[in-house]
Amino acid sequence: MLETNYLVIGSGVAGLTFAVKIAETFPDRKVVIITKDSEDESNTKYAQGGMAVVLNKEEDSFKKHIEDTLIAGDGLCDEAVVKMVVKEGPQRLQELIEWGANFDEDGDGNLDLGKEGGHSEYRIVHHKDLTGAEIERTLIKRVHQLPNITLLAHHFAIDLVTNHHVKSGNKDNLLCYGAYVLNERTGDIFTIKANATLLASGGIGVVYGHTTNPIIATGDGIAMAYRAKARIKDMEFVQFHPTALYQRKGESAFLISEAVRGFGAYLRNRKGKRFMLDYDDRAELASRDIVSQSIDAEMKKAGDSHVFLDCTHLDIDGFKAHFPTIYNKCLSLHIDVEKDWIPVVPASHYLCGGIEVDKHGKTTLENLFACGECSKTGLHGANRLASNSLLEALVYAHNIYKYHVENDYKELDVDIPEWNDDGTTIPEEHILIRHSLKSLQALMRNYVGIVRSNKRLKRAIQHLDLIYKEVEDLYRESKITASLCELRNMINVAHLIIGQSLERKENKGGYFNKDNAKK
Incomplete structure (x- = not known):
């Protein structure tokens, strides 16, 4: 111990x-x-994007940042918490700087502030991307x-x-x-x-x-x-980032920051139409739930696997300076952002x-x-x-x-038994773990994604129960491995997401259920 x-x-x-x-x-x-x-x-x-902090008091204010946060939260934020977090921002940023963190500055030596979807002012402190x-x-x-x-x-x-x-x-x-x-x-x-x-x-x-x-x-x-x-x-409330880089050979795992849209990039469908103007007056700068749902709708209408982010009209030198990692990643995939559109797709991003x-x-x-x-x-x-x-x-x-x-802690006077794995064996069938993981991920994407329905959620529970039983049997019989524990944890998380999705009877923010929309 x-x-x-x-x-x-x-x-x-x-x-x-x-x-x-x-x-x-x-x-x-x-x-x-x-x-x-x-x-x-x-x-x-x-x-990538940065940290939202109110610093330019002439144009920005705590009140504006609070309002932007409350609007994005769609009525479910704790307003007292929002006020507390926003107002403490400058102090926590200053601590990071004192500890040695470097953030980008403008030509006058002031912190260079960016702007992202849902923000009414420039307030994003960043270190490139x-x-x-x-x-x-x-x-x-x-x-x-x-x-x-x-x-x-x-x-x-x-x-x-x-x-x-x-x-x-x-x-x-x-x-x-x-x-x-x-x-x-x-x-x-x-x-x-x-x-x-x-x-x-x-x-x-x-x-x-x-x-x-x-x-x-x-x-x-x-x-x-x-x-x-x-x-x-x-x-x-699983938040899907609107613009993960779409790669045919693998899963979406590289983020194209929202700051790119803040920099002026456009979203286009396969035909080249800038479609966000059809969904929200803020266009590409709408909050990420709106942008994700809009992209999802466009893909379903056309039967496409992705849409595109168009940066070809932007200042390429400015783009390289602000987003060197994104620029080089795209280049490594033979996407020249000065000439080519970036294929993007919504992906699970934040809980x-x-x-x-x-x-x-x-x-x-x-x-x-x-x-x-x-x-x-x-x-x-x-x-x-x-x-x-x-x-x-x-x-x-x-x-x-x-x-x-x-509030000083109390000393713990307890006798904790050692972990007991008597009777377990090293799992030889690692393919079972891999197969169950792939089944779980497909279930969540297909039935518990950006747009949900009661029918899909109930079907998801039935499928999840089968995966759960198989994995629990494996867990009881096997020596502990990280991959087995992770799978067990993800099944618990999926159970919580599905169950609490069914309990929500009103669409809010990043949560959208077609059956709730009909009421």
Whole structure:
């Protein structure tokens, strides 16, 4: 058993920010960060567009940013949370700069502010089209400067340790005592006992297969919290990014940032028509739920697999300066953005729901906190406003840190049993895991995508039940592997998305059910 004061599950902006702050404040306390891949692999790393912060008070204001967020959330945001997050933005940005993060500047030495869909003003702070990677670099460097932080890469959290695992302790209140963890390199499973545990485990994009997320985004934290009886809400609100690069030979996994449309790019169908003007007065700068649904409608009308993003009329030197990664990626696929349209398709991008938390990041389990995309804070409502996610993660990581400074934890006096895998064997049929994963992803794309219906959702439940039973049998019989755990977690997440989709009787934001539209 490994004992620590604070356990952080995940190494993106949310988890690393909390770890740095708490370690600096309490140098005599231990912080353990576990991450299932390399130390810098997270959704944060792939955030291209930037971070929304009100800085130009002459043209912009907190009020405008708040209103833009509330409009995007379609009436389901927690207004108090929105105000808190927006108003804390400048302070959290300044901290990043002080820690060494570099953001693009204009010719006068001021931060160069971009504009994205749903924003009424220029307020997106960015580092070219690699903003998330720059923030990740800064935080990882900071972590390694602090001796009381231990970062364990390639360590997979299997399950949270809660009341029903322990041999003594409080059996009434729901509590978290840490986690069971798999060392992916040795296959050993051990317990990390922690006074406080933070889930900062990212999103769920891989559940759909076609996603802008990295392959690690399998909803692990949400699934663990669900199995531990924490409250999970708003899972129906899966945000699809309108413009993932379409590649015939593989899944959509490369994001064409919304900032490209903010820069002036047009969306066109196969015939060359700029179709967004038919759907919304804001055209390409409409919120991403509107753009995604519009693209979906165009593809279904024409029977096409994708539409196009036209950048040929733009200043190519300006495009290269702002979006070098996108430009080079397209060029590597023989797409010259100066002459060619970029094929794009909507792909699973961001989850607006998740583990319910209060303003301090507290879940419904004592000693368990959640932050970042795995959490449901109330900021996003039914639809996330572009570039609000990095901001949310920084603000809530700070709030969780403040809570721990003001409310010291209690020492845990419990006897936690070791992980028991007696009677299990190493799974020889890895193809079963792969087949079940592909079946799950196809089910979610076909039945639980951008446009849903009650018939499709009910059919999805029937198919999911079959996959669930097969995988649970395999899980009981097999030695633990990361791929098997990920599949099990994704099935839990799919169950939550489908079930909470059926419960929603009104279309809001990123959620659209054809049967609700008929009422």
